[in-house]
Structures are given as C-alpha cells and as structure tokens.
Amino acid sequence: MNLRRALELLCVITPVISLIPISAYAKEALQPLTDTELSDVNGQALMSMSYIAPNDAANKMSGQGMGFYKLGLEAEMELNANIKKLQLGCGGMNGAGGCDIDIDNLSLSGIADTRDGRVGSSAKLTNPFLEFAIKNPNSASQREMVGFRLSAEKALGLLTLGDENTDGPNGINQLSGALKIKATTGTAVTAARSMTYADTDMKINGKIKLLGSLLQPDFDTNDYNLQLQSTNANLAINGTTIYGTRMESAKLTGSATISDLNFGGDINASVKVPLISLLPLTINANGYISGLRANLDIDEDLGFIHKLPLNNPFSLSLQTNTVHWPGAEYAANRGWWLAIEDQIDIGQVNPSNPIEVTNDILKQVVPSISNYLTNNPPNCPLGSCLIAGLNIGQVNLSSANPLYFPIKDLKLATQNFAPNCYGNLKFC
Template sequence: MKTKLLLSILLATAVTPAIAKSLQSLSDQELSAVSGQALLTLQYLQGTSQTDSTGTTYNQSNIGFYKLGLEAVMELNANINKLALGCGGVNNSVRASSCDIDIDNISLSGLPENANYTSDERAATSAKITNPFLQFAIKNPNSAATREVVGFRVSAEKISGLMTLGTENSATPNGINTFSGYMKTKTASGTAVTSQRTMTYGDTGLEIKGKVKGTILGIPTTLDYTSDNYSLTLSSTSAPFTINSTVVSGTRLKDVVLKGSGTVGQIDFSGPLTADVLGGLLPLQKNVTGNITGLKTDITVNQNLGLIHALYLNNPASLSLQSQKILWPSAAVAANQGWWLAMEDEVELGSLSPTTQVAITNEVLKQTIAGINKDLTDNPRDCGRILGSCVFSGDLAVGNIPMNTTTLDFPLTNLTLQGQNFRSNCFGGMKFC
C-alpha cells in the first residue's frame, strides 16, 4: 500500500506542480499510518500450468504477466469508422487477403433504458469501463539475456454498455467482416413464421401412401392406395424455437453455427390428390383436407457474422496481440497467435425472431412423408361407398395427422433477426458519425 500511495503522490506531483508545492514529505513511519487508494496499480503474476474451458492445458511457467491498472470507472461514448488489425501476416494461411479483425462502423455507448430508445438518447449515454488495465506477457522474465515480450493486451475488469457493429440490421451483411477472438452468447429464443407453399411429388420425390375404408356392395372393405400425383397447399404457421448458448472462438471467422430446437405450429393442408387403388384398376381422385401437428425441430442456423449487430455487454473484455498462443489470466480460452478480441462472460443477443418469413425447404418436406404415410396407413380414413363417391367424387377429410414422434432437421441460413435492430450512436438521426 505504501508503494501505491507513493506512486499516486509522484503522479500528482508530475501532473500538478502547483499543488506539489504544498505537499509535505513523510517518513516511512508516518506513511505506515496512512491508508488510501492508489489511482494506478502494478501487479506481477507468475504463469503456471493452467487448463482452459475447452479442457486444454497450457504450461506457462516460463511466462510472467505484468499488469498496469487504473483503479477507476471510466465513461466512454465512441464511434470507430474502421477497425482493421492483423491484415495479411502470420494468419494468412487461415484466410488469405484478410485481417484478424476487420469490423466496420463500431459504436460503444451506454445500455438503452428501454427498447424504444432513440438515436439522440443513445448518443447521450456512455459505457462504463471498470478498472481498465494494460498487461504484458514476458517470456523468461527472470533472464535479462533471453526475456522476450510475447504478448500484450488492453483490457478491463468489466465493460457495461451497448456495442453495435455496422450501420443497419438488414439482409445484407455489414459490420463484422472477419473476427478473431472469443465470445459466448446467452441462450436465446425467438419465433419463426413459415411461409405458405405447395408440396408436390416433384418437390419430394416420394409417394403418399395410405388406406381408405368403405363398402363394396354393402361389404366393409379396406383398400391400399399410392399417389405420385398430388399438389397440397401448406399453410403458414408459427415455429417457436430456442438457440443454445454458443461459443464463437477462432481466427478470421466469417460465420457462426447456432444450434437449437423448437416446435412447429399446426400446418393445414388441402389440395387435389389422384391415387391408384387395387393396383391401378381404380383411380382415387379426391380433394384432401387436414392438418399436421406436433412436429419438433432440430435447428441449425448458419449465420454470417455480418448479420450480428448488437451486443449487450456487462462483462470483462480485452483486445490482445500475441506472437504465440497465450492463456491470459482469467480468460476462458487461450488467445491464438495474432490479434484477438475476447468477451469473457455471456453476451446477450436479444430476440432471435426472424424479421421475414422462413421458407420450408423440399428437404424438410421429405422428412414428413414417412410420418404422414404411417398415420394414413395405421388409421384408414372413411371414404364411404368405394365404387361410388369414394372413387369418383367428393372430398377426403384426412383430419389431424399427429407427428409427435417426428423430429425434423430444420436448417436456416443468414437470418435477419429482430433482436439485432439498433439505433445509431449519433445526434440528428445520422446512420454513422
């Protein structure tokens, strides 16, 4: 503590010589009776063998970490037009003609008080940076002949604020071009709305099969049918889903894979179907109606990082450069060689609901046919007189087809997300300033 206090006194003396004239020197005994908080702190941490969150162990016993910290809470509102670090260089083998970090139009402000904040309100706030510090990683710190700086980082114990990337939340990626670093997103949820579409044999390449029951000359009969001639209109429906907490970590990343699960609301269907009955001896021509319920989904979202725009921060963060892989103190994973941006605690992404309707692909439809056929076969629908209205006219009310045991692989690509909407950090409504 005496060292901290002396450093503070020396700093005050250097910065404000007028005030220094009134200062009185103190003996060691007098200093020992004084307590206080230093503005600057110096710390040394000897590296050890440590294991990161991935289970990888790093022996850093030959590295010393020197830290110069500022014991204060700083406020900052800033806009950076372009952040490009580590372009070309040692990581060109990962992605050539690129940068370790390449981000356009970065803004840092305070957290908005409500979801309907304006640009002017945001520009009037500041992010809070608690205890910022500069840290050096020195290899062989005890040897004057071989000691070497192998890394440095600018960091803080916590940054609380809103960081936005790019100028707009649209279908066109903007903001993050490449990212090297570590980020972990919080579990998030949303609701997708699927668009209406038509399902035909040409879409699936699969026949619809089932059974109908009725009478022939008054005798109860059950007949098989198969159809490769159908055109069913599938209604739009809602599909709530949850995306699991996801780690984004690596060098020169351009996209991220998000995994989750969900359910699909009731899908109504209707349309003409022509089927073969009795091996093709009789044609079954019907307008079928019904609905599908209970579909579950395994969701995979392949998301361009340029569609991630709003990061709600309340966590330690750092920007570092290292000539070798280094597990910095308190970091979740080791930083790769080159430039590295790390946000240590989970980051809030907001609502993951897409802003536009999601298309049901042919591959998704193919996965439903087996379940549809099983229900239509196990539970024959009533068709009336086989040689009368069943075959030659009328509707076939299929009714409900429960698919509670069916889980669809539901791939999504490059969603424009509602939770990534943001206001600019500028007065007067400018996109960037």
C-alpha cells in the same frame, strides 16, 4: 500493428504521463497529521502493478515458462466512440487475403435505445489495464515478449456494429476471438408453399376405409398437390461460444416446435380394390399436421449481429503464439484477438422474414405422412370422397423423429439499434 510498433507507442505515451507536475495537484502548504489523524485516512493508489510467475497457481500456462505483468488503473473510465473502419491484422502472421478483425461502423456508448440517449451517455470501463505475456521472464538472455493485452475488469455499455439491421449482412466482416452467446428463445413464421412429387421425388402411400373396417385398400401415388399454409414455430437456441480466427459466420443450434400445419389439395390415387383391381380416385384432401419438431442448424453470417449489450469483462490482445491470458476462459490464437468473457444476450431470435420450408424438409415429412395414413386410414365411403372431399383430419407426427431444419442468414428482429449520432445520420 505489430508488437514492436505497439511498444514504440507505449514509449511515446509514458514520458508524457511522467511530465505531469505533481505540484499542480498538491496544496500550497502541507499540514502535518498526528498518528490518530492518519489512522482515520483511507486511500487507494491510482496505478497498480502485479506479476503472475510461470509456476503460479493462477497461471493457466503453468509449466510453459510464461509470466504475466499487469499494469492497471484503479479507476472507472467513460468512453463514447465511433470507429468508421476497424481493421487489425490484415495480411500479417495469419496470411494474406483477410484481416484478423474487420468491422465497419463500430460504436460504443452507454446503454440506450434512442439517438439522444446514446450520444448523451458513455460506456463505463472499470479498472482498465495493460498486460504483457513474457516468455522466460527470469532469464535475461532468453526473455521474450510474446503478447500484450488491453482489457478491463468490467465493461458496461452498448456495442453496435454496422449501420442498420437490414436483409443483408453489414458490420462484422471478419472476427478473430471468443464470444459466448447466451441461450435464448424466439418465434419464427414458416412460409406457405406447395408440396408436389416434383418437390420431393417421393410417393405418398397409405390406406383408405371404403367400407369401414371391411374394406381398407392400399394406395400410392406420385400425383399430388398439397398446399401447406404458413404457421408459427417456437424456437429454442442453445447457448454457444463463437471461437476461431478470421470467422465470417457463426454456427448455432437449437430446436423448434412447429404449430399445426394446415394443408389442402388434390391426391390422385390408384386404389387397389378386390375384383376391380385398380380404382382411380381424385381425392380432395385436407387436414393438418401436428406435433412436428425440428432440430435447428443455423448458419448465421456475423454481419447479422449488430447489437451487443456489454456487462462483462472484455479484452483485445495481440500475440505471436497461442496465449491463455489470466482470467480468460479460452486461449487466444496468434494474431489479434477479441474476447468477451461473460455471455452476451442477443435478445429473442425473431426472424423478420418467413423461414423457407425447403424441399429437403418436405422429403422428411412425406414418409411420416405415409406411415400415419397406413396406420390410421381416413374414412371414405365408396365414392363420397369424390364429391365432398376427404377430410384426413389430424396427422399426428409427435412420435416421429425431429426434422432436420437448416437455416441460413436470418435477419433478426431484435438486432435493431439507434445510431450513436444526432440528426438523421446512420453513422457519424
């Protein structure tokens, strides 16, 4: 929908409103009131109009010749709606091959976690309004409308996107706008896996105590097979603003504290012993890695975000150029634009599936293990570790640099939601 079509729609709606007979709402006989009686009467207009001049202090585009006209409804509106397919700005000013906004199965209701609760409730829009951005408002010959905005001073309700929380993305296909994500926490589980030279292309080296402190030969090996067990990771996700045109994914950052990571397996080492030169040993090693920290880099498809509790201002706008609307923290890009001004709480980030420990992550761990085994040689009296195994014990990596832990497309456990439908339908 372009600006011309939007204005045509407004021209159709306005006469309909003006035809509502005032007499239908007035008493048949009006009664005069004294000045004293009038002083006890309070009232408020249903409609309000305001104007922000180009050089007004409240104008975030001051000095750019942009004025803002606002028509507001001083009321609270309730709305429960399902939209099967919302597409705005497909092709158009931002180019072919996409849409400014493309969302499947959008539902707006009151805040509830059950079907009956959602169907039987409505979102509340406090003081909804329509606003126009007019360039050169004081010049009849150069006056130009560059955008309009549908908004409300506050929206309270539950907005859901897609039909259900699955292992694959659904709901948001493309989004233009600004959404502020609140900082949050969560817990993930790492997947168990093996660690071999083929995975890392890196040797493990260090020292072993064969005769206590008297004999501590060096070793290095590319022949090892250690099994890493699954463990927990406590996540801390930074707050961020998702901002841009035709976005398909969100970039989130954070940190993780990884619980003790148990390992066990064989290390086939060539130990450098004086007089013997090389002593081949097959070490049955076991222990655990502690103090692992990681910097998270999460590339999250927007189709995994399904549940947005609203308790904040919001707006949907269309503009031919970048417009910084009054009260908005971020300027809106050209085309259709959705903005939710206050932070959205997406709940705890608890991935439903284990997080894969990639080879790139293992490559960051190996040097720290080698450094630890060099500075803290495990005790292995000559020959005994061949029989009883070598208990490496704790490999404390708390002083090591945090790992770089890239994560992609997490299914979020807290993004489950009830459909806004009776019966068993996922969407209606």
